[in-house]
Structures are given as structure tokens and as C-alpha cells.
Amino acid sequence: MSLTAPLRRPLERIETSLSRPTGPLGIAIGHAMSLQHYTLTAWCHRLLDPPAGASVLDIGCGSGNALRLLGRRCSGRLAGVDPSSTMVEMTRRANRSADRQDRLTVQQGSALDLPCADDSFDVVTAIETLYFWPDPRRGLREALRVLRPGGRLAVALEMTRDAAEVPTLLQRVFGAKFTQRSAGAGLSIVSGAELAEMVGDTGFDRIRFAVEPRRSLGWLCVLARKPDRC
């Protein structure tokens, strides 16, 4: 038996739980994700620069941190969708003040079949979640459907094919193995160019992307707009 074998099962449980955090382990992972994704989320929101009055949907909202941060910038409705009932509850708790103001809706559901009306949001975000969607293109089409014409999309990931050409210590020790293993497990690991092309194929315009290849396992943020006539 290898020395790492006793660690493998707990690590596998954590990996599985990242794709759909549920129960007490899910709550712990939700808190850890809020910390781990804080700077990535803030970076994405800076690039997105949402209009002050925007109504916002966060897909794969997890523990609700992105909505909480967007709620400070945007005065419109805040909505979250996540397949995990544990994450739905965490998002409600993290956004109590928006809930009290009657501007919060959090629903259990999937990116592939958003429980939202057509043309209903000014901004749609998806942070650290697109890998887990069984069909990312379908999820992007759903994002396009629920955005108003002229509305903005931001997709951010911290594990991409854009990791540094000269890898950081974290990327050397951990990166390639983790990325390969995740891709082997069926996650969609993409580069900025690949995701931008996918977003363009879906029907978005004004597509641009930014990378921070030395952050985590390669930060990526793809930004796009729903055309006025769509």
C-alpha cells in the first residue's frame, strides 16, 4: 500500500463534494470555497464592472459569497441557482439583508435548465462552476436566454489550461496532476481561447477574456454581451 493511500478516500470525498456540496461536509466546503474564491470573485467583478442598478443571476452560487459581493455593487434583484439544497440554504443565509429587502431569489436547479424567465437579468455570473456542468454549451445557451438584450456574462475559473508556462511551486507540485485527474473525471478544463470560442458559438458578442496564469491553477475570466437583437 502506498503512503498516500489512507489520504486518498478523504480527498476523493472532498473532490466529489466540490461538484455538489451537500450535508455537513458540504457546509464546511461551502465556507472553505468562500475563502478560496474570494479574490477570484473580486477580480471577476472588477473586470465585469456591473451597472449599479443591475439585476443579477449567479449560476452555481455555492455558499452565496459572489451574490453577497454583487449585492454591494448592484441595487437590482439578486438571484442564485445551485443543484445542491445545502448551497441554496447557505446562499439564503449569506444574503439575509437582501432577502429582508425582498430582492433575493435562490432556487435549486441546474445551469442546463435555469428556472428563470427569458430576458430577465442584466448580468449573469458563473464562478468556479462551469467545469461541473454536464454540457457547458447548453448552460451558456441558458445564460444567453435569461439575459436581457445588452446584458453581460462573466464566467470565472481558477483551474485552466492557461496555467503559467513557468509554473509556480503550487502548480509544479499539484497543478498538472490535479488538472489531468479532473479532466479524466469528466470535468471541462478549458483555456481562455477555448471558452471564448464556445461563448461566441452560443451567440454572445463583445467577447474578451483575461488570464492570471500564475494565480492558483490558472485564473481565467471570460466576459461577453448578449446582442441587442438576439
Ligand SMILES: C[S@@+](CC[C@H](N)C(=O)[O-])C[C@H]1O[C@@H](n2cnc3c(N)ncnc32)[C@H](O)[C@@H]1O
Ligand atoms: C466549486 S463550487 C463553487 C461555488 C461558488 N460559485 C463559489 O465560487 O464559491 C461549484 C458549485 O457548482 C455547483 N454545480 C454543480 N453542477 C452544477 C450545474 N449543473 N449547474 C449549476 N451549478 C452546478 C455546485 O453545487 C457547487 O455549488
